[in-house]
Amino acid sequence: MEGIFEIHHKNRDSLVLLNLLDDLEYRVYSNMGPAAFRRLPEGGFVHVRLVPICPVPGAWLVSGSMSAYRKSGAAQIAQAALAVATKQPQLVYRNPEKIEQAWTLMREDRAAFVEFFGGDELVLPPAEAEERLNTYYRHRQEAARALQPARRRPQNLPGVDAPAFEFPPELADADTTGIIYDETDGLNFYNEYGMLRALFADPALAAGKQYTDVLRGYLRSETIGPLPFRRLAAAHPDTVDAVFRKVLRKPNFTWAEHGEALMRRRKPWYYEREPRPGISVIGARLSELVRR
Numbered sequence: 001m002e003g004i005f006e007i008h009h010k011n012r013d014s015l016v017l018l019n020l021l022d023d024l025e026y027r028v029y030s031n032m033g034p035a036a037f038r039r040l041p042e043g044g045f046v047h048v049r050l051v052p053i054c055p056v057p058g059a060w061l062v063s064g065s066m067s068a069y070r071k072s073g074a075a076q077i078a079q080a081a082l083a084v085a086t087k088q089p090q091l092v093y094r095n096p097e098k099i100e101q102a103w104t105l106m107r108e109d110r111a112a113f114v115e116f117f118g119g120d121e122l123v124l125p126p127a128e129a130e131e132r133l134n135t136y137y138r139h140r141q142e143a144a145r146a147l148q149p150a151r152r153r154p155q156n157l158p159g160v161d162a163p164a165f166e167f168p169p170e171l172a173d174a175d176t177t178g179i180i181y182d183e184t185d186g187l188n189f190y191n192e193y194g195m196l197r198a199l200f201a202d203p204a205l206a207a208g209k210q211y212t213d214v215l216r217g218y219l220r221s222e223t224i225g226p227l228p229f230r231r232l233a234a235a236h237p238d239t240v241d242a243v244f245r246k247v248l249r250k251p252n253f254t255w256a257e258h259g260e261a262l263m264r265r266r267k268p269w270y271y272e273r274e275p276r277p278g279i280s281v282i283g284a285r286l287s288e289l290v291r292r
Contacts, residue, residue, distance in 0.1 A: 002049045002050075003019045003021055005019055006018045021085050021282070022092055023095055024095050046068050047067040049063045049064050086280060102280060120180065121179065123178050130165060130166065130167050175192060177191060178194070187278055190218075197235075198211070199211045200239055201236060203246060
């Protein structure tokens with residue numbers, strides 16, 4: 001396990017490190033003995049890779065080199081840890097309490113999204129979707145800052161006019177972008193979702209290659225899970241079978257009987273992982289350091 005840690009205690013033969021990502025303490029040893037820890041600054045920070053010592057519970061061994069930082073570099077260390085936590089939330093979720101906290105935050109954010117937009121599913125041109133999302137996130141940022149005492153409000157956040165959200169090219173170049181904020185799968189974006197909705201509303205459109213290509217692309221994608229198919233099937237129960245029969249060329253296909261098997265065959269990666277909230281929760285100590 002690789003992480004960024006605060007040095008809590010130096011013991012005779014070990015260190016006690018606080019992981020800035022998951023808020024858990026780790027007792028750490030070195031196969032070079034206590035001398036390996038002498039140069040580490042008291043109360044500072046260290047970037048290091050650890051491996052568990054089996055079968056000793058709660059004991060970890062340094063693997064490779066250590067990068068040490070003084071206490072005065074706390075702000076820079078916090079920003080680096082925050083970047084890691086954002087890109088790799090699974091590191092935060094080593095702590096079960098963080099998983100529960102993240103589910104709670106995601107539910108709150110989804111409720112705010114539904115209240116702001118009037119629902120949890122949108123289909124818009126990319127430029128309009130991007131603009132409205134940025135308006136939403138500015139609204140959320142302003143609401144969050146208003147709840148904090150003035151003395152504790154971060155001074156280095158982007159201004160409310162700075163865009164917080166920008167679509168990647170594959171979404172920005174589409175005619176429509178679908179946005180679904182699901183209570184389990186979180187916030188998801190789909191290119192040309194408008195065409196897919198039109199196809200399920202009118203199966204006769206399956207005669208057009210551009211519509212069937214979109215559906216086949218969704219089925220082949222290794223990043224699109226079952227969510228949009230389930231949503232469309234629920235919204236169009238009278239036409240879903242006709243759509244899949246034409247596109248899959250299986251005249252006996254029914255979503256009720258074969259839909260789940262189709263998803264498991266086309267999206268095995270989705271079923272192999274445990275659901276995780278779409279919002280990562282940074283550690284309490286990291287939150288404190290970021291506010292400095």
